[in-house]
Each structure stands twice: as C-alpha cells, then as structure tokens.
Amino acid sequence: MDARQMKINAAQAALGHVEDGMRLGIGTGSTAEEFVRLLAEKVAGGLRVEGVPTSERTARLCVELGVPLKSLDELPELDLTIDGADEVDGQLCLIKGGGGALLREKIVASASARMLVIADESKLVETLGAFALPIEVNPFGQASTRIAIEKTASRLGLTGELKLRQSGDGIFTTDGGHYIFDASFGRIPDAEALSRELNAIPGVVEHGLFINMAALAIIAGPAGARTLQAKK
Numbered sequence: 001m002d003a004r005q006m007k008i009n010a011a012q013a014a015l016g017h018v019e020d021g022m023r024l025g026i027g028t029g030s031t032a033e034e035f036v037r038l039l040a041e042k043v044a045g046g047l048r049v050e051g052v053p054t055s056e057r058t059a060r061l062c063v064e065l066g067v068p069l070k071s072l073d074e075l076p077e078l079d080l081t082i083d084g085a086d087e088v089d090g091q092l093c094l095i096k097g098g099g100g101a102l103l104r105e106k107i108v109a110s111a112s113a114r115m116l117v118i119a120d121e122s123k124l125v126e127t128l129g130a131f132a133l134p135i136e137v138n139p140f141g142q143a144s145t146r147i148a149i150e151k152t153a154s155r156l157g158l159t160g161e162l163k164l165r166q167s168g169d170g171i172f173t174t175d176g177g178h179y180i181f182d183a184s185f186g187r188i189p190d191a192e193a194l195s196r197e198l199n200a201i202p203g204v205v206e207h208g209l210f211i212n213m214a215a216l217a218i219i220a221g222p223a224g225a226r227t228l229q230a231k232k
C-alpha cells in the first residue's frame with residue numbers, strides 16, 4: 001500500500017468522528033487535504049458542517065470543493081479539529097509545521113474541544129526530533145532571535161543547525177507574514193521544557209511542538225488504521 005492510500009485511510013477513519021452540525025477545525029498538509037476531499041463528498045451528500053481552515057491553502061481547497069467555511073472570529077469555539085502531523089509520539093505529542101501553518105494550526109486546535117491527528121505510520125516515533133522542528137519567528141530581529149533560540153537550546157543540551165526556510169528564490173513567509181527556522185536538534189528528550197523555553201523568547205511567534213493538545217491519533221499502516229488515545 002502506498003503512502004497516499006494510508007493517508008486516505010486515516011482521513012476516512014477520521015470522518016467517523018464528524019457529526020452533523022459540527023464546527024470543525026480543518027488542518028493543513030497532504031493528509032488533511034485527503035480529509036477535505038472526503039468531507040466534501042459527505043457535504044455534497046447532505047452533511048452539515050462549518051469549517052475553520054488553518055491556512056489559505058486549505059481554505060482554497062475547501063472553497064473549490066464546496067466545504068462551507070467560517071473564520072475563527074465567527075466561530076471562536078470549535079467541536080473538533082482534524083489535522084496531520086510531521087511526527088507523533090506515544091503520548092500524542094507532535095511536531096507540526098512542515099507545511100508552514102503551525103501558528104494557525106495551534107490557535108485553531110486550542111479553540112477546539114478535541115484535536116484528532118491523522119497520519120500514516122511513518123510519522124509515529126518514540127522520541128520527537130528526527131523531523132526538524134519548525135520555529136516561527138517575527139522577521140524583525142530574526143538574527144537576534146536565532147541566537148536566543150540557539151542559547152536556549154544549548155542550555156537544554158540541544159545543538160544543531162537552524163535553517164531559515166526558503167521558498168523559490170526567497171525566504172518563505174507564513175500566512176501571518178512571519179519566517180520559519182527549521183531546527184535540526186535531533187532527539188528532544190524533554191519536549192515540554194523546550195516548548196516552555198521557546199515560548200519565553202520574545203521574537204518567537206510560535207513553534208511546532210504540540211504538547212498535550214491531541215486527544216486522539218488515527219495512524220494508518222498497510223494492515224489498517226488504528227486509533228491511539230492520549231493518556232489523561
């Protein structure tokens with residue numbers, strides 16, 4: 001079974017958690033897009049939902065496929081967010097932001113009663129950190145913010161390259177107009193401490209560690225999709 005089919009299978013299983021009338025946060029990335037395609041079929045069949053997209057890219061796909069959208073200001077409290085991830089550990093802590101949408105993804109997930117992650121099994125890891133951690137920063141003073149991140153990481157025993165994300169010929173900018181450093185720290189034994197310390201750096205807008213946010217993860221592999229539940 002190829003990776004796309006596993007993403008479709010995870011997205012299909014996630015649809016089982018969507019109920020008529022729900023206010024849905026809709027994630028970003030290739031797995032979330034499979035979910036949008038399946039959701040659009042259900043909407044065409046009569047399912048009533050209102051979605052809040054986590055990126056302009058997701059918004060465009062939803063509009064194209066006829067999934068009704070609202071802004072987060074119109075729907076500030078959501079029932080369920082369904083989103084992909086770059087890494088998922090056994091406690092359902094995540095690295096997100098490979099698609100550059102981590103800030104809106106985190107705001108939308110925080111506004112939701114539940115967050116459900118959909119992923120193929122290549123995303124499941126024992127310890128977060130093989131995937132470079134996206135850190136969204138304000139363009140103002142980004143060189144100083146880089147130094148502050150490096151010093152903070154080093155205090156926690158983490159070293160590695162911080163790469164300013166590029167797009168085409170220029171610097172990648174997020175939907176919010178920020179930059180992203182992809183930090184290759186390697187394994188992150190204490191993701192909670194790193195999250196806390198990064199949040200304390202003024203130029204850091206947000207980072208891709210999602211700690212204690214996901215309630216469920218649907219992980220699809222060749223043998224089928226299984227659901228992991230966060231420990232309370």
Ligand SMILES: O=C(CO)[C@H](O)[C@H](O)COP(=O)(O)O
Pocket residue numbers: 027028029030031032083084085086095096097098099100101102105
């Ligand atoms: O965090 C994200 C976007 O910011 C995505 O959820 C993450 O990058 C996974 O994407 P994909 O489903 O394409 O592997």
